[in-house]
Amino acid sequence: MTFGVPFLIIAITSSGFGRSSRPRFSTDPETVERQLVTSIEEWRKELKLQEMILLGHSFGGYLAFAYAIQYPDRVKHLILADPWGFPQKSIDPQKASKIPLWARMIGNLYKNFNPLWPVRFVGPLGQWVVEKMRPDLPKKFTPVLKEDSSAITEYIFQCNVQAPSGESAFHTLTEGLGYAKRPMLHRVDQLAAHVPVTVIYGSRSWVDNSSGDKIKEARSQNSFVQVKSVTGAGHHVYADRADVFNKMVNDTCTLSDEKLDIVTTKAVKPPKEPQEPEEEVKEEEERKKEEEKKKEEDGQHQQDKVT
Amino acid sequence: MNLSFAGCGFLGIYHVGVAVCFKKYAPHMLVEKIAGASAGAVAACCLLCDMPLGKLALQVVCYSWDCTLMLTLHIGPILNICPASCDIFDWWNKLAIHATRNVTLVVKPVLISLRQALLASAFVPFFSGFIPPKFHGVRYMDGGVSDNLPVLDENTITVSPFCGESDICPRDLSPQLFHMNFANTSVELSSQNFFRIMRILFPPDPEILSQMCQQGFDDALRFLSKNNLINCTKCVAVQSKLIVVQKENYQHPDEDEFDPECKECIRHREEALVANLPPTVKAIFQDAIDSANKGFVNWVFKHRTMRLVSIVSLPYLITVDFIYAVFNKFVQMAPVLGTNMKAVSRFLLEQVAILLKRFNRTTNLTANMICRIALTEYSSSKYNLRVTKYVLTNRKVIRSTFLTNEMALFQMNVTEIFDVTEKGDLPPPSSATLLDNEAEPLITIKDEDWTTEYCEQEEYDPEADEEGNNGGIFSDPESEWMTNSSTSSSSPLSSHRSLTLTDLRPESDQTGCQHNSRSQAHHSKVDRKRSTISLNISI
Numbered sequence: 001m002t003f004g005v006p007f008l009i010i011a012i013t014s015s016g017f018g019r020s021s022r023p024r025f026s027t028d029p030e031t032v033e034r035q036l037v038t039s040i041e042e043w044r045k046e047l048k049l050q051e052m053i054l055l056g057h058s059f060g061g062y063l064a065f066a067y068a069i070q071y072p073d074r075v076k077h078l079i080l081a082d083p084w085g086f087p088q089k090s091i092d093p094q095k096a097s098k099i100p101l102w103a104r105m106i107g108n109l110y111k112n113f114n115p116l117w118p119v120r121f122v123g124p125l126g127q128w129v130v131e132k133m134r135p136d137l138p139k140k141f142t143p144v145l146k147e148d149s150s151a152i153t154e155y156i157f158q159c160n161v162q163a164p165s166g167e168s169a170f171h172t173l174t175e176g177l178g179y180a181k182r183p184m185l186h187r188v189d190q191l192a193a194h195v196p197v198t199v200i201y202g203s204r205s206w207v208d209n210s211s212g213d214k215i216k217e218a219r220s221q222n223s224f225v226q227v228k229s230v231t232g233a234g235h236h237v238y239a240d241r242a243d244v245f246n247k248m249v250n251d252t253c254t255l256s257d258e259k260l261d262i263v264t265t266k267a268v269k270p271p272k273e274p275q276e277p278e279e280e281v282k283e284e285e286e287r288k289k290e291e292e293k294k295k296e297e298d299g300q301h302q303q304d305k306v307t
Numbered sequence: 308m309n310l311s312f313a314g315c316g317f318l319g320i321y322h323v324g325v326a327v328c329f330k331k332y333a334p335h336m337l338v339e340k341i342a343g344a345s346a347g348a349v350a351a352c353c354l355l356c357d358m359p360l361g362k363l364a365l366q367v368v369c370y371s372w373d374c375t376l377m378l379t380l381h382i383g384p385i386l387n388i389c390p391a392s393c394d395i396f397d398w399w400n401k402l403a404i405h406a407t408r409n410v411t412l413v414v415k416p417v418l419i420s421l422r423q424a425l426l427a428s429a430f431v432p433f434f435s436g437f438i439p440p441k442f443h444g445v446r447y448m449d450g451g452v453s454d455n456l457p458v459l460d461e462n463t464i465t466v467s468p469f470c471g472e473s474d475i476c477p478r479d480l481s482p483q484l485f486h487m488n489f490a491n492t493s494v495e496l497s498s499q500n501f502f503r504i505m506r507i508l509f510p511p512d513p514e515i516l517s518q519m520c521q522q523g524f525d526d527a528l529r530f531l532s533k534n535n536l537i538n539c540t541k542c543v544a545v546q547s548k549l550i551v552v553q554k555e556n557y558q559h560p561d562e563d564e565f566d567p568e569c570k571e572c573i574r575h576r577e578e579a580l581v582a583n584l585p586p587t588v589k590a591i592f593q594d595a596i597d598s599a600n601k602g603f604v605n606w607v608f609k610h611r612t613m614r615l616v617s618i619v620s621l622p623y624l625i626t627v628d629f630i631y632a633v634f635n636k637f638v639q640m641a642p643v644l645g646t647n648m649k650a651v652s653r654f655l656l657e658q659v660a661i662l663l664k665r666f667n668r669t670t671n672l673t674a675n676m677i678c679r680i681a682l683t684e685y686s687s688s689k690y691n692l693r694v695t696k697y698v699l700t701n702r703k704v705i706r707s708t709f710l711t712n713e714m715a716l717f718q719m720n721v722t723e724i725f726d727v728t729e730k731g732d733l734p735p736p737s738s739a740t741l742l743d744n745e746a747e748p749l750i751t752i753k754d755e756d757w758t759t760e761y762c763e764q765e766e767y768d769p770e771a772d773e774e775g776n777n778g779g780i781f782s783d784p785e786s787e788w789m790t791n792s793s794t795s796s797s798s799p800l801s802s803h804r805s806l807t808l809t810d811l812r813p814e815s816d817q818t819g820c821q822h823n824s825r826s827q828a829h830h831s832k833v834d835r836k837r838s839t840i841s842l843n844i845s846i
Contacts, residue, residue, distance in 0.1 A: 103501045106501055115485055116485075
C-alpha cells in the first residue's frame with residue numbers, strides 16, 4: 001500500500017531537527033512551543049497552502065496538536081501517529097520508592113542532560129553506538145532501503161551530532177523525558193470542535209494508548225475523533241507495519257473528503273490546484289526520500305499532507 | 308497465535324506470572340507454538356508440559372536463595388522439575404527453543420534431548436560454566452546472545468520482563484523516549500529497567516521475585532482484557548469453530564450463534580479485572596518471604612553491619628567459591644576425565660598439524676616422467692601399437708592407452724591436468740597431446756591408493772609382465788582392463804592384429820618416480836592446485 005497516493009505529500013523536519021536549521025530556542029516551555037508552532041505556520045505561509053491534513057508522529061504529534069489548537073482553520077484533518085506528550089505525569093510515591101537508590105540516581109542524572117548526549121559524547125564512534133544500540137532501526141527500514149541499511153544509522157548520527165538545538169527545545173518541554181510539562185490532554189478542549197482527529201497507536205508502543213480515548217471524551221459530542229491501533233507495531237508505527245499504517249492514513253484522508261461534511265466546517269474548501277504530473281512525481285520522489293530518511297527520528301518532525 | 312518468551316535469567320519468574328494468567332484466562336491461546344530463549348525456553352517448556360507452575364515458582368525461589376549463597380550457577384537444578392513422566396509426545400513439536408547462531412533447536416521427542424536443548428539455550432558463559440553444552444553434536448550458548456526474543460511470525464505475542472516494545476511487558480511509571488535494542492529485545496532506558504537488568508544474573512529477594520511474578524500476571528491480564536481475549540469456555544469453542552468455518556469457506560446455519568454480549572464472558576471479564584495470582588503460587592512466595600524474615604540467623608544477616616561485612620568480604624568469598632566450584636567440577640568429571648583429556652589433546656594436535664601444514668605451503672610442482680616402453684609382441688605390416696601407461700600419483704593412476712600405426716620412436720606428452728581430490732568418482736578432465744602422430748590416447752584415471760600401488764610396482768617383475776601376466780599388477784579391477792581393451796578394439800585401427808605393449812618400469816628409476824609421487828601427494832594435500840605432469844614415452 002503506497003502512502004497517500006492521490007495527495008501531494010510534503011514531509012518536513014521542524015526547525016532544530018534533522019537537516020533543518022538550528023536556531024536557539026527559549027528555555028521556557030511555553031515560548032518554545034510557540035516558537036515551534038510559529039515556524040510551521042511561517043512555512044505554511046511560504047508555501048501558500050490553504051488547508052492541509054496534518055500528520056505528526058511522536059513529538060511531531062504534540063507539535064501538530066499544538067498547531068491545530070492555534071490554527072484550526074488550516075487543519076483539515078489531524079492525524080496523530082503514536083503522539084507523545086498527552087498524559088500528565090503521575091507519580092505514585094509508593095511505587096517510586098521501591099526503586100533502589102542507585103537506579104534512581106542514574107535516572108536523575110540522565111534527566112539533566114540532553115537525551116542524546118551519549119551519541120555526541122563518543123564522537124566519531126557515534127554511528128557505531130547508534131548501530132549497536134538500535135539494530136532494530138535498520139531492520140525496520142530494510143523493505144525500503146534494501147541493502148543500504150547503514151544509511152539509517154548514518155542519517156541519525158549525522159543529524160544528532162550537530163548542535164542539539166531542537167533537542168534542547170524538546171528537553172525543555174519534557175518532564176522526565178516521557179511526559180510533557182504542559183500535557184496536551186489538559187488542552188484538548190481548546191481545539192476547535194470542527195477539526196477531525198484520528199489517533200493511530202502501535203499496540204506494542206510505550207506511549208499510553210488510553211490517551212486516544214481520553215481525547216474522545218474530552219471533546220464535544222459532535223467532534224470527530226477516531227482511535228485506531230496497529231497490532232504488532234511499536235512506537236515506529238509507520239515502519240513496523242507500513243502496509244497497515246499506510247492504509248489507515250489513506251482511509252482517513254479519503255474519509256475527510258467524503259464523510260466529514262456532517263461536521264460543521266468553517267473553512268471554505270479552496271479549489272484544488274491543478275498539478276502537473278511531473279511535479280507530482282517529483283514530489284513523490286522527494287517524499288519518499290524524506291520519508292525514508294527522516295521518519296525514523298523520534299518525534300523530530302511531522303508530516304504534512306496537503307490536498 | 309504464537310507465544311514467545313524472552314530470555315531473562317532470574318526475571319524468568321515474570322514468565323511464571325504470565326503463564327499462570329494464560330492458563331487461567333486464555334487456555335485457548337496455548338494451542339500453537341511457544342518459543343523462548345534461555346529462561347523463556349524453560350517457561351515455554353513448563354507451560355507446554357502442563358506442569359504445576361507453582362512448582363516452577365518454588366524452584367526459582369529456592370534456587371535463587373541457593374544462588375545468593377553460592378555464586379556459581381547452573382541452570383540444571385531448575386530442569387529437574389521437568390517431570391520424567393510428562394507426555395512429551397503431545398507437545399514436543401510446539402516448542403521452539405532458541406540458542407546462539409539464531410537457530411531454533413529442533414527437539415526430538417525424548418526427554419534427554421529436551422533437557423540438552425534447554426541447557427544449551429540457557430548457557431551463560433563464565434556464569435554457568437566454561438565449556439558450552441552440546442546439543443546433537445553442536446555446542447550452543449545462551450539464546451540471549453543472538454536473538455533473545457524469537458519472533459515466529461507476525462501474530463506472535465511477545466513476552467518480555469523489560470519495559471519496552473513488547474506485547475506483554477511491564478509499563479513503567481515514567482515512559483522513556485529512548486530505547487535500547489539488545490538482541491532483538493527492546494529495552495527502555497529507564498531506572499526500573501536498569502534495576503531489572505542487574506537482576507538477570509543476580510537473584511533478588513523473594514519479595515521482589517513475588518512482585519515480579521505478580522507484575523507478569525497483571526500485565527498478561529491487561530493484555531488479554533485489552534484485546535478481548537478473555538472469554539468463557541463456550542464462547543471459545545464457538546469462536547474456534549467459526550475460524551474453522553471461515554477457513555473452509557463453508558456456510559452453514561450456526562446452531563451456536565457467537566454472542567459478543569455473552570453473559571458468561573462478561574462475568575469472566577469482570578472477575579478477571581480483580582483477579583490476583585492464584586493462591587497456590589502466592590503461598591509459595593509467602594512462605595519464602597516468611598522463611599527469609601524469620602529466625603535469628605536471618606535477623607543477623609539482615610542487619611546493616613552484617614550487610615556491610617558481606618559486601619566487604621565479597622572478593623574473598625568469590626575466590627573461595629570459585630575454587631570450591633572448580634574442585635567440585637573436577638570431582639564430578641573424574642570418571643570421564645581421561646577420555647575428555649584424550650579428546651582435547653587430539654583436537655589440539657590436529658590443530659597444530661593444520662597450522663604446520665599451512666606454513667609448509669609449497670609452489671606448484673612440475674614433473675617429468677620418462678618411461679620406456681618395451682614391445683613384447685608385434686606383428687603385421689601395420690604397426691598398431693597399444694601402449695598402456697600407468698602413472699602413479701597420489702591415489703590416482705593414469706592409464707593412458709593409445710594406438711599408433713607406426714612403429715617409431717615417438718614422444719608423447721601427456722599434459723595431464725587434474726584435481727587430486729580424495730574422492731574422484733569420475734575421471735577428472737584430462738587432456739593428452741600426442742606430438743608425433745595420429746594415435747588416439749585413451750586416458751583413464753583410476754582412483755587408487757598410490758602407496759599400495761607403488762608397493763606393488765616394487766614387486767613388479769618385468770619378466771613376468773612379458774609373459775602377458777599384466778592383468779593384476781596394479782590392483783586394477785579386471786573389468787576396467789577389459790573395458791579398456793574393448794574400447795581399443797572398437798576403434799577402427801584395432802581391427803588389425805594389435806600389438807600390445809605394456810610399460811615397464813620408468814626409465815627414470817623408481818626412486819625418481821617415488822619422489823615425484825610423494826611430492827605430488829604432498830602438494831595435492833596442501834593446496835590441491837592443479838599440477839602438470841609431462842610424460843615422455845620413448846620407444
